[in-house]
Amino acid sequence: MDVRMxxxxxxxxxxxxxxxxxxxxxxxxxxxxxxxxxxxxxxxQEWSTYWYRHLLGLTETSRVSQLxxxxxxxxxxxxxxxxxxxxxxLGTMSAEAFRTRxxxxxxxxxxxxxxxxxxxxxxxxxxxxxxxxxxxxxxWWGTAFVLHVVYTYPFAFLVMLAIFNRFDRSVEEASLSxxxxxxxxxxxxxxPIIFPGVLSAALFSFTLSYDEFSRTLFxxxxxxxxxxxxxxxxxxxxxxxxxxxxxxxTLFSFTLLVIYGLLMKRFTGTRAGRFSGQEAVx
Amino acid sequence: xIPNPGRAQIAARTLTSSICGAMTHDLELNSVxxxxxxxxxxxxxxxxxxEKGEFVAFLGPSGCGKSTTLRMIAGFEEITRGxxxxxxxxxxxxxxxxxxxxxxxxxxxxxxxxxxRQNIGFGLDIKGLARSEKDRKVERILDMFDxxxxxxxxxDRLSGGQRQRIALARGLVVExxxxxxxxxxxxxxxxxxxxxxxxxxxxxxxxxxxxxFVTHAQSEALGLSDRVVVMSNGVVEQIxxxxxxxxxxATPFVAGFIGSNTVIKGTPAGAAPDGTQQLTTPFGTIxxxxxxxxxxxxxxxxxxxxxxxxTPGEIRLPGTITARKLVGAxxxxxxxxxxxxxxxxETHAAAPEVQxxxxxxxxxxxxxxxxxxxxxx
Numbered sequence: 220m221d222v223r224m225x226x227x228x229x230x231x232x233x234x235x236x237x238x239x240x241x242x243x244x245x246x247x248x249x250x251x252x253x254x255x256x257x258x259x260x261x262x263x264q265e266w267s268t269y270w271y272r273h274l275l276g277l278t279e280t281s282r283v284s285q286l287x288x289x290x291x292x293x294x295x296x297x298x299x300x301x302x303x304x305x306x307x308x309l310g311t312m313s314a315e316a317f318r319t320r321x322x323x324x325x326x327x328x329x330x331x332x333x334x335x336x337x338x339x340x341x342x343x344x345x346x347x348x349x350x351x352x353x354x355x356x357x358x359w360w361g362t363a364f365v366l367h368v369v370y371t372y373p374f375a376f377l378v379m380l381a382i383f384n385r386f387d388r389s390v391e392e393a394s395l396s397x398x399x400x401x402x403x404x405x406x407x408x409x410x411p412i413i414f415p416g417v418l419s420a421a422l423f424s425f426t427l428s429y430d431e432f433s434r435t436l437f438x439x440x441x442x443x444x445x446x447x448x449x450x451x452x453x454x455x456x457x458x459x460x461x462x463x464x465x466x467x468x469t470l471f472s473f474t475l476l477v478i479y480g481l482l483m484k485r486f487t488g489t490r491a492g493r494f495s496g497q498e499a500v501x
Numbered sequence: 502x503i504p505n506p507g508r509a510q511i512a513a514r515t516l517t518s519s520i521c522g523a524m525t526h527d528l529e530l531n532s533v534x535x536x537x538x539x540x541x542x543x544x545x546x547x548x549x550x551x552e553k554g555e556f557v558a559f560l561g562p563s564g565c566g567k568s569t570t571l572r573m574i575a576g577f578e579e580i581t582r583g584x585x586x587x588x589x590x591x592x593x594x595x596x597x598x599x600x601x602x603x604x605x606x607x608x609x610x611x612x613x614x615x616x617x618r619q620n621i622g623f624g625l626d627i628k629g630l631a632r633s634e635k636d637r638k639v640e641r642i643l644d645m646f647d648x649x650x651x652x653x654x655x656x657d658r659l660s661g662g663q664r665q666r667i668a669l670a671r672g673l674v675v676e677x678x679x680x681x682x683x684x685x686x687x688x689x690x691x692x693x694x695x696x697x698x699x700x701x702x703x704x705x706x707x708x709x710x711x712x713x714f715v716t717h718a719q720s721e722a723l724g725l726s727d728r729v730v731v732m733s734n735g736v737v738e739q740i741x742x743x744x745x746x747x748x749x750x751a752t753p754f755v756a757g758f759i760g761s762n763t764v765i766k767g768t769p770a771g772a773a774p775d776g777t778q779q780l781t782t783p784f785g786t787i788x789x790x791x792x793x794x795x796x797x798x799x800x801x802x803x804x805x806x807x808x809x810x811x812t813p814g815e816i817r818l819p820g821t822i823t824a825r826k827l828v829g830a831x832x833x834x835x836x837x838x839x840x841x842x843x844x845x846x847e848t849h850a851a852a853p854e855v856q857x858x859x860x861x862x863x864x865x866x867x868x869x870x871x872x873x874x875x876x877x878x
Contacts, residue, residue: 387608387610389606389608389610390610390611390612390613392575392577392597392604392606392610393604393606393610393611393612393668393671393672394612394623395576395577395596395597395598396575396576396597396598396600396602396603396604396672396681397598397603397623397624397627397671397672397675398598398599398624398627398628398675399598399623399624399627400598400627401596401598403627404598407623407627408612411614412612412613412614486614
């Protein structure tokens with residue numbers, strides 16, 4: 220292809236990508252400012268923040284009942300947090316183990332990766348059956364939590380594996396040769412250097428767990444997580460309060476992303492020089 | 502490791518070391534070998550004894566096992582045969598952090614998240630040294646390496662030479678018995694390499710610490726060290742002081758690797774009256790320095806001279822000039838010998854024989870037998 224055509228073509232592609240990514244969200248955001256009597260579609264009857272107030276229970280009586288998401292939001296946040304901690308710790312530890320080839324490391328690698336490949340609905344169903352057989356009660360903090368870890372751990376593992384792949388082992392050796400124990404070396408040398416990777420793995424795990432649906436559907440038991448309870452509201456009727464909620468959770472996600480960005484900047488700002496230095500050596 | 506040896510053992514050891522005081526070496530490798538699980542051998546039967554304060558270089562082409570040996574001394578590679586002693590203590594299976602060695606890496610291996618001062622103080626921090634004591638040591642070594650003005654910068658913002666200085670300071674501040682250097686100058690440009698090379702030599706003399714230095718550059722090994730260990734394919738070829746290594750190569754590999762030598766094969770022809778050995782070759786009899794039965798003559802390039810008239814005792818080879826080039830004060834001549842091989846000779850450009858010799862002219866080469874080494878091929 221002509222090189223001169225490549226730039227506009229790529230620009231067009233990127234533009235389309237962004238439009239499809241943010242278009243639906245923008246439509247949602249606009250509709251969330253629908254008036255009290257408006258429905259979940261255009262046209263906008265009148266501009267108002269009614270549905271936001273409705274969501275927070277600040278409106279008086281209403282023909283629509285309040286969106287039942289408060290508890291499930293807390294549950295989802297707690298679940299995502301627990302999942303993140305466990306997945307990142309496990310992912311980092313197993314990636315560390317995979318730095319040296321051990322017997323059976325090949326099969327073990329693929330078995331781990333399978334966790335993110337198998338269809339979620341099937342795993343969820345299987346888990347539900349298994350817990351029935353074993354007589355374990357299903358709960359978001361039990362059966363669902365286990366499946367969330369099984370699902371997100373391979374992602375954390377892959378991220379950490381990539382980080383360790385370009386990790387300069389001689390830095391650790393330098394520390395050991397100064398008389399520093401392996402444990403201290405990990406704490407004082409390895410961990411600070413891989414920390415940006417740990418952050419990325421955490422972001423991955425959190426996001427994946429936070430809106431996991433199919434695995435949670437069969438395993439969450441009586442108390443629902445956020446994606447489940449939102450889905451539940453669809454079966455009744457959709458009102459703009461759902462859109463208002465969508466906008467708020469999106470803002471929450473952006474906040475997380477900003478925190479992630481700031482942390483990354485803080486911990487990798489000094490690293491740009493290091494990478495260029497390593498290239499000079501190689 | 503021997504936990505708490507008995508009194509008798511200590512007594513015995515003291516006795517041994519007092520009888521043969523010179524026998525406790527700083528570093529001792531006894532037929533050390535390493536074979537990987539897949540059966541490939543990295544290092545074989547490595548024997549070496551290093552005196553305190555000695556500067557030893559491991560020299561060889563890449564993949565010869567020199568770095569592996571260094572890493573075995575540091576404890577980063579398991580040994581599968583033999584043992585390693587540091588100051589008489591068997592450290593063969595001691596983990597790296599418990600060995601009195603410090604390692605310097607080619608890529609500096611500085612801690613990117615620490616300042617220069619933190620990098621250097623790191624080893625002392627962990628050792629739990631009193632703060633004042635630690636600060637004193639760090640300041641002293643910062644000063645010694647001219648790093649004080651960069652002390653609070655992140656290490657990755659500095660130049661290669663400065664970074665290698667930081668690495669040296671960091672390795673030395675913990676006061677190791679032995680400093681292990683793995684191609685420490687490999688990543689520096691030629692100028693800087695020369696400067697740091699000089700610093701290294703001075704530093705080693707001043708501190709009196711044993712240095713073991715790995716390099717694939719002849720000039721570094723020959724210029725810096727007290728003794729050079731030449732390795733090839735995991736085997737030690739020769740251990741000699743640089744001067745001897747250069748003048749008296751012991752194996753065909755060393756003859757080919759160090760300097761620029763001409764190798765001529767022949768059959769042993771017994772000893773000459775003066776004690777030198779003789780060799781019958783297609784070029785006639787060649788005498789030289791070597792053991793009885795040696796069948797190969799090694800002649801360094803600088804031993805050849807253009808010799809229209811012979812001097813008594815000189816080895817003489819006929820040849821033909823094939824090329825002549827004058828570069829400033831140096832004349833480069835290429836001479837074809839009777840077996841078609843060509844050798845390069847350097848002479849003074851002003852020498853009369855150089856002025857008159859055009860390509861095609863026949864010449865006689867003279868070699869002083871003192872410069873010739875006879876080895877077994």
